[in-house]
Amino acid sequence: MNEIVTPLRVEPSVLAARLSDERAPDIVEALNAEAPEVAAAILLGLSFERAVEVLDQPELACAADIIEILPRDRVAAYLTGMSADRVTDVFREIEEPGRSDLRARLDAETRGAVDRLSAYGEETVGSLMTTEFVTVPATWTVARTLDHIRQVERTRETIYAIFVLDPRTGTLTKAVPLRRLIAGEPGDSVLAVAPERRPLSVTPTASREEAARLISKYDLLALPVVDAVGHVIGIVTVDDIIDAMVAKQTQDVQRFGGMEALPEPYMEIGFFTMIRKRAGWLCALFLSEMLTASAMQGFEGELERALVLTLFIPLIMSSGGNSGSQATSLLIRALALHQIRLRDWWRVALRELPTGLVLGAILGTIAVARIAIWQEAGLYDYGPHWPLVAATVGAALVGIVTFGSLAGSMLPFALQRVGFDPATASAPFVATLVDVTGLVIYFSVALVILRGTLL
Amino acid sequence: MNEIVTPLRVEPSVLAARLSDERAPDIVEALNAEAPEVAAAILLGLSFERAVEVLDQPELACAADIIEILPRDRVAAYLTGMSADRVTDVFREIEEPGRSDLRARLDAETRGAVDRLSAYGEETVGSLMTTEFVTVPATWTVARTLDHIRQVERTRETIYAIFVLDPRTGTLTKAVPLRRLIAGEPGDSVLAVAPERRPLSVTPTASREEAARLISKYDLLALPVVDAVGHVIGIVTVDDIIDAMVAKQTQDVQRFGGMEALPEPYMEIGFFTMIRKRAGWLCALFLSEMLTASAMQGFEGELERALVLTLFIPLIMSSGGNSGSQATSLLIRALALHQIRLRDWWRVALRELPTGLVLGAILGTIAVARIAIWQEAGLYDYGPHWPLVAATVGAALVGIVTFGSLAGSMLPFALQRVGFDPATASAPFVATLVDVTGLVIYFSVALVILRGTLL
Structure with missing residues (x-):
């Protein structure tokens, strides 16, 4: 906590020597704290294997910048050593003509893999998979398979799942x-130690979430990606999925907070990108929320006659937003985890209706008690009709919390129904949705209860 | 989408036969949809190995209920076959005296492991680890180690990381x-194929997040848990971490939505548990939000003289809440991912201040334009001093959005500082925090700008 940061300027070569014994993810953390020029110089000071290992980490933030600074020949060697999926990701961030130049310097195999991988959209399994996996024909024995694994081990992303081909x-x-191979008899056919079931697989155009769901549900270390005719064209490994899950979680939290997800860590993002990512939703919500001003203008007469009603507007509106935000957060996760399906919307509505009524009644009771205590204790005078005012606030709260719970729980379904990720629903979005209706409910209840007295 | 669910009542034995060829996680999904009595009957219809595999899945929701229904002797056999960490988790949910009775029926080894594991708190690594791992002395050769692995393979959670002991x-x-063992020469010492570095490890009392962070950062398949003297007492595997990450994500989203995290899936939770988990925060927020009523009462005189100000209260307050919610969501994730440390709070404040000013200026400009357009087009009459009213709303928005961004970004730091998880900060919590101050800012700006005209 009280650690003091001394920003000593150390020579890159000294830093490289100091870092060379660290683990690759720790070197990445150190490089992320430096400017790309310094990071590039440090990288050149590391051994070739170390540098490749560092560049292979998806956490390295400015890999594209570093690569553009490094001498082209050295970069081509690094890229050939890196895994194809990582090269593809880095290439996405390199501008032309640099990218075409680098692509031309790759060996034919890597270039082919990168070309194939870059054809897939960013949210697909294809963009997450790698092409370094182990396959053997079904005619091989356990011993021959193990021999083959020994030979190719160094160039494969994982050897813990072996794919047997017709x-x-x-x-x-x-x-x-691999554990079944190890436990098997050397002379047995590889098919003899294979599980009976057909292997799980995904298509390259499936969503990353689908791959994450399969790997997490079936506790897989690697999931094969197959094309239309059943050829294995790549694998998705569990560590890629963990990285994707962490990124998705960040995205979901940011979106639930009511903004576009940021492409980079908070401290690294440019000021104007930050403004853009936040201003969009903020303006959209602001424009929708303007309807509250229109609603208030519509009830101007009532406001003038019963000014006491305005005192509770923030309280009542926020309660609707809060109950809506709770319901939305519940349903976003229930839908994401496939605990609930789209067709279950009415079951959810039937749960949220009584839940909202009970929650609204609890808040309504508190509000009535608050008004009565303030009035009786002489802390504030809500006028001669204060019991009616209290009744208005209490009844409006029941209505608004119920509406909030219902609207908040149905919003994720509605988004999924029209093809959006339910996680695009955000707390501010629900609050805005509920606010206008909340005002209308409040004033309508007031018109019923206070007619002939205040209104 | 249009799949039709036919709730046929099928005999449990028929269901068991139908399910017996499915993968364990799929059987779990089917059992989760049934009452515990039916699920127990189905489980009895499966082969012993299958039943153990199903009970071993953490996703099985009512494992404790099922176990209490099953014949005690059968349960004891199942429990002995299950992994110790899972038995411990299930035991946590079984009531006394059932638990003590079952514990007494366990074999000595399992009982010892369960006793040790249940001593750890629910959020610790100790409660997540399992005791089925592979260790070998440093004097062994590669061949001997592989032989040993072959013998113990069936009883170990993972064999992909082998721990070498002094x-x-x-x-x-x-x-x-394991991949380095496979690639090594049979006659070599196991130390010859080991990585040079000392292995990463955690203590059993470390938090689950710490284990998740290490496994995800260093792409590990298993992380050893060591006691104070350096003995391996358990391992945490990557699939446990994925399950823990998914659970944590659900918890975080629910808490960010402004409620206590639910212990069970939405559809399985009891009505009154649901009310309790939601009512707590809803009431706390409601009581805090009551300060807005007090604030409004304090400005009663101003409200009476300038009723036009009330029209913009919901609009202005929600903007503060929305900008705060954005900032909070950003900082919750940045802190969780260790991108930012507690001591960086002032850097964040220095970013949020200009960000808030710019965002507030954008919204303020829209508001001024809206008022001017409505006034000039004759849609609504904001009175003779409407330019001053517009200026008040615009200036208040700059102040409130700036305050919202600052307060929202500092809240996660404050929570972490006093020892809470920053993820306990929620969108409704920030909105409530900002609302009262927002009102005070609004009326103070009004007092300055409108003094001598409306006020």
């Missing part, structure tokens, strides 16, 4: 965990 | 990934 068609028939 | 002290000296 020797005729080359299509995926089994996925064998 | 033969004298029994303390952890290396962690060898």
Whole structure:
């Protein structure tokens, strides 16, 4: 907490020597704190294997900038050593003509892999998968498979799942965990140690969430990606999925907070990008919320006659927003975890209706008690008709909290129904949705209860 | 979407036969949809190995209920087959005297493991770890280690990380990934294929988040848990971490939505538990928000003289809440991902101040334009002093959005400072925090600008 940061300027070569024994993710953390020029100089001071390992970490924030600074020949060597999925990600951030130049310097195999991977959209499995995996024909024995694994081990992202192919068609028939191979007899066929079931797989155009769901549900270390005819074209590994899950969680929290997700960490993002990502939703919500001003203008007469009503407007509106925000957060997660499906919306509505009524009644009771205590204790005078005012506030709260719970719980369904991620629903969005209706409910209740007295 | 659910009542034995070829997580999904009595009957219809595999899944929602229904002897056999960490989790949910009775029926080894594991708090690594791991002394060769792995494979949670112990002290000296063993020469010492670095480890009392952070940062498949003297007492595997991450994400979203996290899926939770989890925060927020009524009462005189000011109260307050909610969501994630540390609070404040000013100026400009357009077009009459009213609303928005951004960004720091998880900050909490101050800012600005005209 009281650690003092001394920003000593150290030579990159000294830093490189000091970092060379650290783990790659720790070197990445150190490089992220430096300007790209310094980071590039440090990288050049590391051994080739170390530098490749560092560049291979998705957490390295300015990899594209570093690569553009480094000498082209060295970069080409680094890129060939990196995993194809990572090269593809980095290439996405390099501007032309640099990208075409670098692409031309890749060896044919890496170039082919990168070309194929970059064809997939950013949210798809294709953009997450890597092409370094182990396949063997179904005719091989356990011993021959293990021998093959020993030879290719260094160039494969994982060897803990081995994919067995039909020797005729080359299509995926089994996925064998390495632990079953190890436990098997050397002379056995690889099929003898394979699980009976057909392996799980995804298509390259499936969403990243689908791959994350399968890997997390079935506790997989790697999930094969197959094309239309059943050929394995890549794998998604559990650590890619963890990275994707962490990124998705950040995105979801930021969106639920009512803004566009930021593409980079808070401290690294430019000032104007930050403004843009926040101003969009803020303006949209502001424009919608302007309807409250219009609603208030519509009830101008009532406001003039019963000014006491204005005192409770913030209280009542925020309660609607809060109950809505609770319901939305519940349903976003229930839908994301497939605990509830789109067709269950009416079950949810039937739960939220009584929940909202009870919650509204609790808040309404507190509000009535508050008004009565203030009035009786002489802390404030709500006028001769104060019991009616209290009744208005209490009844309006029941209505508004119920409406908030219902609207908040239905919003994620509505978004999913029209093809959006339910997680695009945000707390401010729900609050805005509920605010205008809340005002109308409040004044309508007032018109019923206070007619003939205050109104 | 249009799938039709036919709630046929099928005999449990028929269901068991139908499910027996499915994967364990799919059987779990089917059981979760049934009452505990039916689920227990289905489980009895499965083979012993299958039933153990199903009970071992943390996703099985009512495992404790099922276990209390099943015949005690059968349960004891199941529990002995399950992994110790899962048995511990299930035991937490079984009431006495059932728990003591079941504990007595466990074999000595499992009982010992469960006793040790249940001593750890729910949020610690100790409650997440399992005791089925592979250790070998540092004097062994690669071949002997592989032989040992072959023998114990079936009873270990993972064999992909092998822990090498000092033969004298029994303390952890290396962690060898299986892939390096496979690639090594059979006659080599196990130390020869081990990575040079000391293995990463955690203590059993560390937080689950710490284990998740290490596994995700260093792409580990298993992380050893060591006691004070350096003995390995358990491991945390990557699939436990994924489950914990998914649960934490749900918790975070629910808390950010302004409620206590639910212990069970939305549809399975009892009505009164649901009310309790939501009413707590809703009442706390309601009581705080009552300060807005007090603030409004304080400005009663101003309200009477310039009723036009009330029209913009909801608009202005919601803008403060929205900008605060954005800032809070940004900082919750930045702190959770260790992108920002507690001591960086002032850097954040220095970013949020100009950000808030710019965002407030954008909204203020829109508001002034709106008032001018409505006035000039004759849509509404804000009175002879309407330019001053517009100026008041515009200036108040700059102040409130700036205050919202600052307060929203500092809240997660404040929570972390006093020892809470920053993720306990919620959108409704920030909105409430900003609302009272927002009103005070609004009326203070009005007093300055409108003094001598409306006020």
